[in-house]
Amino acid sequence: MTEIPSAELKMEIKKLIMNTLNINDVNPAEVDDELPLFGGGNKLSLDSVDALEIIMAIQRTYQVRIADQNLARYTLRSINSIAEFIESEKAKQHPETK
Amino acid sequence: MITIPYKHKMAAHCESGSITSLLNNAGLDITEPMVFGISSGIFFGYFHKMKSFPFPTFIVRNKPGKMRENLTKRAGIKFHTYTFKDPEKGRQMLNRLLEQNIPTAAQVDFFYMDYIPSWERVHINVHFIVVVGLNTYHYLVSDSYFPELVSLKTESLNTARFAGGNMSPKGFLFHPEFIPKDIDYEKAIIKGIKKSCFNMLKIPIPFLGVKGIRLFAKKIIEWPSLARDTEHLSHEIMKINILLEDQGTGGGGFRFMFATFLQQAAGMINEPELLDFSKKMMEIGDGWREFSLLAARFGKNRDLGPERMKELSEKLMDRAQVEQQFFSQLYKTIK
Numbered sequence: 001m002t003e004i005p006s007a008e009l010k011m012e013i014k015k016l017i018m019n020t021l022n023i024n025d026v027n028p029a030e031v032d033d034e035l036p037l038f039g040g041g042n043k044l045s046l047d048s049v050d051a052l053e054i055i056m057a058i059q060r061t062y063q064v065r066i067a068d069q070n071l072a073r074y075t076l077r078s079i080n081s082i083a084e085f086i087e088s089e090k091a092k093q094h095p096e097t098k
Numbered sequence: 099m100i101t102i103p104y105k106h107k108m109a110a111h112c113e114s115g116s117i118t119s120l121l122n123n124a125g126l127d128i129t130e131p132m133v134f135g136i137s138s139g140i141f142f143g144y145f146h147k148m149k150s151f152p153f154p155t156f157i158v159r160n161k162p163g164k165m166r167e168n169l170t171k172r173a174g175i176k177f178h179t180y181t182f183k184d185p186e187k188g189r190q191m192l193n194r195l196l197e198q199n200i201p202t203a204a205q206v207d208f209f210y211m212d213y214i215p216s217w218e219r220v221h222i223n224v225h226f227i228v229v230v231g232l233n234t235y236h237y238l239v240s241d242s243y244f245p246e247l248v249s250l251k252t253e254s255l256n257t258a259r260f261a262g263g264n265m266s267p268k269g270f271l272f273h274p275e276f277i278p279k280d281i282d283y284e285k286a287i288i289k290g291i292k293k294s295c296f297n298m299l300k301i302p303i304p305f306l307g308v309k310g311i312r313l314f315a316k317k318i319i320e321w322p323s324l325a326r327d328t329e330h331l332s333h334e335i336m337k338i339n340i341l342l343e344d345q346g347t348g349g350g351g352f353r354f355m356f357a358t359f360l361q362q363a364a365g366m367i368n369e370p371e372l373l374d375f376s377k378k379m380m381e382i383g384d385g386w387r388e389f390s391l392l393a394a395r396f397g398k399n400r401d402l403g404p405e406r407m408k409e410l411s412e413k414l415m416d417r418a419q420v421e422q423q424f425f426s427q428l429y430k431t432i433k
């Protein structure tokens with residue numbers, strides 16, 4: 001079973017996104033965990049090229065691959081959904097730790 | 099009002115997804131990567147000059163419809179297909195099939211799928227959905243790009259099925275007609291792999307398969323001279339990212355799907371070497387994704403000088419080289 005993603009993981013993801021995209025003018029703590037990251041009211045306003053940058057940064061950092069765009073579209077909805085995806089993929093890779 | 103009980107599932111690609119979904123709902127336990135691999139979905143083609151395309155373009159999968167045809171040849175699964183000249187007859191036939199509780203796949207222009215946000219919708223005549231219900235004003239639709247069943251206005255579906263232009267759907271419908279009780283998966287998998295290798299290596303046409311990737315690498319240098327201005331070139335270069343990553347899963351995505359197919363096939367035909375090929379193909383998919391990102395960055399920043407075009411060209415030559423090596427080795431192993 002997948003655990004509820006920790007606040008630390010979510011903060012780590014926010015920092016990863018901001019470092020990857022060279023965003024310096026936003027405080028990670030102000031990025032909402034649930035609001036959409038693309039085109040909708042969050043402190044971060046991202047586009048499709050940013051999405052690909054984030055997909056590859058997530059793969060490099062957490063060794064989890066978002067293999068298709070439909071999965072990407074729903075995984076990259078929000079910080080919460082990214083964290084849930086990482087937790088769930090990690091759980092599949094190391095089932096004995098759960 | 100008609101609602102056919104139907105188990106909806108998202109998929110990586112609309113055509114392989116709709117075929118898989120129809121087969122699953124008809125009781126066949128088969129995965130989308132297995133459908134894709136058996137039907138030799140993986141491909142490449144570069145089109146530098148074609149009447150139907152105003153600017154050079156490329157494809158990363160086989161022709162729409164081929165997956166279904168190849169599945170019939172290799173696994174014996176038969177589909178009933180329909181096309182129509184008269185939209186009214188096409189509408190009536192779909193409704194009749196639904197009245198008979200037959201979930202039916204339809205080829206549509208993606209632009210009219212009004213449950214998808216408008217900014218994501220473009221005119222593509224080769225999107226596939228499965229229609230599973232009907233009431234006075236709406237059809238009930240299973241679209242592999244969407245997480246749940248959705249309603250689509252009847253007039254939107256009718257327009258989408260009979261949109262004009264390149265590869266117009268002509269009201270095309272299909273549904274499974276016969277599924278063999280015992281599919282010879284070993285034979286089907288081996289044929290699927292062999293044909294994929296043939297398509298990528300041996301078609302004697304200079305713009306198809308690995309040769310097509312090489313041609314793309316050579317010709318992309320000429321793209322600035324074909325574009326009207328920097329904005330146009332930027333748009334076309336950004337489109338590489340869309341074609342590879344966004345529309346129809348993309349080059350990276352199709353390569354990842356083929357990798358999953360090889361992984362599943364390894365167990366099914368007891369050929370452990372395919373696991374190594376699966377890992378290599380995952381890495382190849384990553385390489386396409388890196389190329390796609392590079393193109394997107396250059397396009398977004400309008401950084402499109404000759405040295406950047408050369409960089410893209412070199413990356414493509416690398417892709418050609420690794421795919422040549424991959425499919426040659428795979429062919430020797432499976433022979």
